[in-house]
Structures are given as C-alpha cells and as structure tokens.
Amino acid sequence: MTWTLKDSNDWKVVEGILDISTVKAIYHLQSRGIIGHLSGVVKEGKESTIVVADDKEGNKIIVKIFKIEASQFQKMQKYIVGDKRFVGMKLGRRSLVFEWCRKEFSNLKRADAAGVNVPRPIGFYRNVLVMEYIGNGGLSPKLKDAQLESPLKVFNAIVRELRKLYQDAGLVHADLSEFNILVKDGVVVIHDMGQSVEKSHQLAHEFLVRDVNNLCRYFEKLGVCRDKEKVLDEIIKT
Numbered sequence: 735m736t737w738t739l740k741d742s743n744d745w746k747v748v749e750g751i752l753d754i755s756t757v758k759a760i761y762h763l764q765s766r767g768i769i770g771h772l773s774g775v776v777k778e779g780k781e782s783t784i785v786v787a788d789d790k791e792g793n794k795i796i797v798k799i800f801k802i803e804a805s806q807f808q809k810m811q812k813y814i815v816g817d818k819r820f821v822g823m824k825l826g827r828r829s830l831v832f833e834w835c836r837k838e839f840s841n842l843k844r845a846d847a848a849g850v851n852v853p854r855p856i857g858f859y860r861n862v863l864v865m866e867y868i869g870n871g872g873l874s875p876k877l878k879d880a881q882l883e884s885p886l887k888v889f890n891a892i893v894r895e896l897r898k899l900y901q902d903a904g905l906v907h908a909d910l911s912e913f914n915i916l917v918k919d920g921v922v923v924i925h926d927m928g929q930s931v932e933k934s935h936q937l938a939h940e941f942l943v944r945d946v947n948n949l950c951r952y953f954e955k956l957g958v959c960r961d962k963e964k965v966l967d968e969i970i971k972t
C-alpha cells in the first residue's frame with residue numbers, strides 16, 4: 735500500500751519526531767477525515783507528543799501521540815490490571831500502549847457524557863488520540879500557570895468536576911495535579927485521563943485520596959485551606 739501525509743507541510747511537523755508506524759496511524763486518521771493538516775508540535779514530552787492540527791472544517795484540534803518505546807510499561811500495567819474493562823487483553827508493549835490510548839479515549843468519552851468538563855474526544859487509532867483543542871487562539875494555560883481571580887472558587891469548581899466524574903462517570907482521575915487541569919476563560923477543564931480507573935478498581939480509593947491531597951497541597955499555597963476529609967466526602971457521598 736502506498737501512503738503519504740496529506741500535504742508536504744505535514745511532513746515538516748513530524749519529520750524526525752515520529753516513527754513510521756505512527757505516521758501511518760496519522761495518515762489513517764486523515765484518510766478517515768478525522769484529522770486534516772498538522773500545524774505544529776506543542777509539547778514533546780517523555781511519553782507523549784502533543785500536536786496541533788485542524789479538522790475538515792479548519793477548527794483546531796489536538797493530536798496526542800503516545801510513544802511506544804518510551805512508555806512506562808510497569809506503571810501502565812498497574813492502572814490497567816484490575817480494571818474490569820481490560821480483562822483478557824494482551825500485555826505486549828505495543829498493544830499495551832494502544833490499549834492505553836483507547837483507555838484515555840473511553841475515559842474522556844465517559845466523562846464527557848456525564849457532563850464533566852474535559853476535552854471532547856474525537857477519535858483514536860493505535861497510539862494516536864484526537865480531541866478538542868482547549869484554548870482561544872493559543873492553548874489555555876495549565877492551572878499551575880493560570881492567574882486566578884478567586885482561588886477558592888476555582889478549587890470548589892474542581893471539586894464539583896471530581897464529584898461528577900466519580901458519581902456520574904464512575905471514574906477516579908488518578909493523576910490529578912495542577913499540570914493536568916487547564917483553565918479556559920475561568921472555567922476548569924480536566925484532562926490527561928489515560929490512567930483514570932473505574933471506582934470499582936481495587937486502588938481507586940487510594941488514587942482518589944492522592945488526587946485530593948495533590949489538589950489541597952497546591953491550593954494551600956494559594957491560601958485556600960479545606961479539610962481533606964470533607965473534600966473527599968463531597969466527592970464520594972451521595
């Protein structure tokens with residue numbers, strides 16, 4: 735089969751960064767009409783590469799590419815083993831990364847359907863996830879870089895999102911911190927949900943306690959002090 739990216743400019747974006755099989759996966763998503771042109775790498779992380787692209791209508795979208803060789807195999811297994819949605823899956827490195835990508839897509843889908851503020855998931859294929867672009871012109875800042883008029887209001891808004899995530903989507907984020915929350919026009923958007931687990935997962939409570947601790951630790955520095963047990967109750971209690 736012959737294959738190519740849609741435009742030679744697309745190559746400039748991915749050249750030297752992505753391996754051939756990832757380029758093919760992007761091409762597959764382009765041929766399905768999910769991705770249009772790629773416009774630039776936003777963030778080159780240890781385990782993923784974030785690329786801004788546009789869709790068929792020219793709206794900006796985010797393409798998150800999970801690295802296969804750099805994946806933290808042990809860590810990923812901890813979050814997948816014990817999640818009843820992934821019983822019986824093959825655990826080779828490639829298939830684990832593909833499952834991880836599928837898992838982030840399905841977590842975002844569930845959260846979105848439950849009305850949690852997350853980037854709307856658009857599609858995925860192999861190790862490539864496509865989702866809504868959170869930003870106005872430029873990307874929205876992470877919580878850690880955002881100027882907050884009222885830290886208390888933002889804290890309470892995050893707790894409301896976590897409650898919806900737990901009660902209505904049945905999920906625990908499990909990697910919550912000021913790095914995985916974006917602030918767009920004063921509204922919080924929770925993202926990076928590959929490791930999120932169902933509340934029935936045997937470590938779900940441990941992960942939730944850690945999420946609440948991370949959140950409180952950050953907001954204490956901004957002068958917001960809330961009793962962690964009460965925050966936990968607000969999320970869990972029906």
Ligand SMILES: Nc1ncnc2c1ncn2[C@@H]1O[C@H](COP(=O)(O)OP(=O)(O)O)[C@@H](O)[C@H]1O
Nearest residue numbers: 777779782784796853865866867868873913926
């Ligand atoms: N949908 C999105 N909209 C806007 N910015 C995003 C989006 N997804 C990721 N980003 C940006 O890319 C960074 C890394 O993405 P993230 O999903 O957290 O990957 P990692 O697993 O590498 O932490 C985020 O901190 C954020 O700045």
Ligand SMILES: [Mg+2]
Nearest residue numbers: 913914925926
């Ligand atoms: Mg992150």
